[in-house]
Amino acid sequence: MITLIFGFASDKILITIDENSVRFGNTSYGAVTANIDGLKLDYNGVCREHPDLETDDEWQTKAALRFKEKIKSLKTEEEKAQYLIKDLRNHGYIPEQMQRKGHRPEKLK
DSSP states (O other): OEEEEEEETTEEEEEEEETTEEEEEEGGGOSOEEOGGGSOOOHHHHHHHOGGGTTOTTHHHHHHHHHHHHHHHSOSHHHHHHHHHHHHHTTTOEEEEEEETTSOOEEOO
């Protein structure tokens, strides 16, 4: 299991990777986490990433499915963490910490 913490404006975003399960949470609201289905995705961001979904009424469901397929295609939790760090960095999230199960947290640059 790997836990990532990102900064976004004044919020701290928590992401937990446990095999093929990725859960997102906001530390400002306690330890409540949700998978990709429980998140409110930004329409403009999804359309930038997947232009073919722009005219699709099911854009949110299909975007979540594509995310799940991408996560399943990556073999290790480390690969998944690096993918999320790279992708979220492009959207203005600042990676701050990564902690592997049984290890101390390490600061990210």
